[in-house]
Amino acid sequence: MASLTLYPEEERLRGGERVAFNWYMISAAILLVLMMTFGVTMRMAQARWIGVPPDWFYKLLSMHGAGMVGTMGMVTMGVMWYFLRKYVRLHLWAFVANYVLFLIGALCIIASIFLGNYGGLWTFLYPLPTSSMGLWTPGAAALFMLGYLFIGVGALLFYFDAAAAIIKVHGNLGRALGLQWLFGGTIDSDHPKTVVASTMVIIANSIGIIAGAVVLVMGLVNIYFPQVTLDALLAKNLIYWFGHMYINATIYMGVIVVYALLPRYTQKPYPISRPFLWSWAVSTVFVIVVFPHHLLMDFAQPRWLSIMGQVVSWGAGFPVFLVTVYGALTNLYQSNIRWNLPSRLMILAMFGWAAGIVPAILDGTIRNNLVMHNTQWVPGHFHFYLLIGVLPMCLALMFHVMGRRSDEQVPPNSTADNLIGLAMLLVGGLTLAFSFLRGGLDSVARRMDVHLDAWLGSDVAGAIGGSLVLLAMLYFAIRITAGLLRKPAAGGSGAGAADAAG
Ligand code: HEM
Ligand SMILES: [Cu+2]
Structure with missing residues (x-):
């Protein structure tokens, strides 16, 4: 069935489109690494592994919050654009x-x-x-x-x-x-x-x-x-x-990624x-x-x-x-799903979104909010669905497009992709999210640079989990930058390859 081919012709990025798409995705990957570095720095400060002066903690927290929210907005608009442009001008x-x-x-x-x-x-x-x-x-x-x-x-x-x-x-x-x-x-x-x-x-x-x-x-x-x-x-x-x-x-x-790509990977x-x-x-x-x-x-x-x-x-x-x-x-x-990095990322995203919604709804209930308000329960729920939900959706598209640019035109699926990238994102992401949720259980106030002795357990877990996520993202960012900057594969790219500028 034509609509289920992995790389339909009408989705090909041409000339300026490819350049713009690359800028969106590669900037996002780099910004994510940077903002995660700030996140890990804060978590390590809370765990008392490193000393961060209070004014710097709040500068980093401001940068991390604004930077992460802005970057996720930018990159998901890139996702929407990538698929919507096929149907409307x-x-x-x-x-x-x-x-x-x-x-x-x-x-x-x-x-x-x-x-x-x-x-x-x-x-x-x-x-x-x-x-x-x-x-x-x-x-x-x-x-x-x-x-x-x-x-x-x-x-x-x-x-x-x-x-x-x-x-x-x-x-x-x-x-x-x-x-x-x-x-x-x-x-x-x-x-x-x-x-x-x-x-x-x-x-x-x-x-x-x-x-x-x-x-x-x-x-x-x-x-x-x-x-x-x-x-x-x-x-x-x-x-x-x-x-x-x-x-x-x-x-x-x-989530448009899932609607548009999942059926191509499951071939259904x-x-x-x-x-x-x-x-x-x-x-x-x-x-x-x-x-x-x-x-x-x-x-x-x-x-x-x-x-x-x-x-x-x-x-x-x-x-x-x-x-x-x-x-x-x-x-x-x-289904006959093709197991590879993009399809695994999509399944991971479904899980992260599903699981992350539960603590969100709990917190949206007034009785619970009385005790959870402004505790680390809050960063717990949103790191869950942003880090293990939305982020993998975006990564799935980046790696999907990368596959199109490879010589064989197949989606990436190396052992390193699955172990250094995917598995570390999952393990690190869960550890970080649960470290915050556990903090919420202990009534750890959110947005605090200095934590009490009794809170250090979840802080240390968070510092470890965050570091794993950072390493995974660093690996992904290098892969994505190198993969997207490649000229499209010679086979079948025709005019698209000639005017490739990105
Ligand atoms: C390595 C990954 C990450 C680490 C280690 C990390 C760490 C942190 C820490 C320590 C805080 C402050 C928690 C507190 O209030 O005590 C925080 C807040 C926050 N993070 Fe992350 N984070 C990571 C990834 C992300 C991602 C992927 C996003 C969004 C897509 C994100 C968005 C936010 C936002 C919006 C805040 C709230 C800022 C505020 O309270 O003003 N983080 N993060
Ligand atoms: Cu809300």
């Missing part, structure tokens, strides 16, 4: 502009932290950026926020271009989501799952980014005109609306279904209104918002997650 300039604005934003953030000493964390909670107790200047805080604005504008450009292209083909976003088939009718079996997922992300993340832009501008105004004070609770709501959306969008963009069709459309439609709404679960302990918050946050938390992640894991398992069942 995306403009390469929008994809490139997003990258350039991301880089400018990243440079602002790096400068504000390492030159300006900003240490107010990636959530820039009001009034923290302006209340630095002399550690950084208002200018440094402003530069940090300006960096976010650049990144947000880039993402909006990319999403609006994608929205226009989708509307051109499907008429409107509702039809692209497949709403017309929710209550009956024959679903067009050619309707791409990629379009459904992309549309959901465009709607939800655009709203989130605009909420973020509003509070960033409010924050900037406050920095330069301190007489204009903000409502702290409103600012916090807007920030978490943005923050929750942005990081969750990375899962919903990343993965049809679109009504439950699939229902789950994406429901999640489109839920993911937008679920963010109050970050404010469950803010007693000034209207009660109904907290209740909504809790109830929707139970439902928000579930539909897409259930339908995807069920779909993936059905697709795997009695």
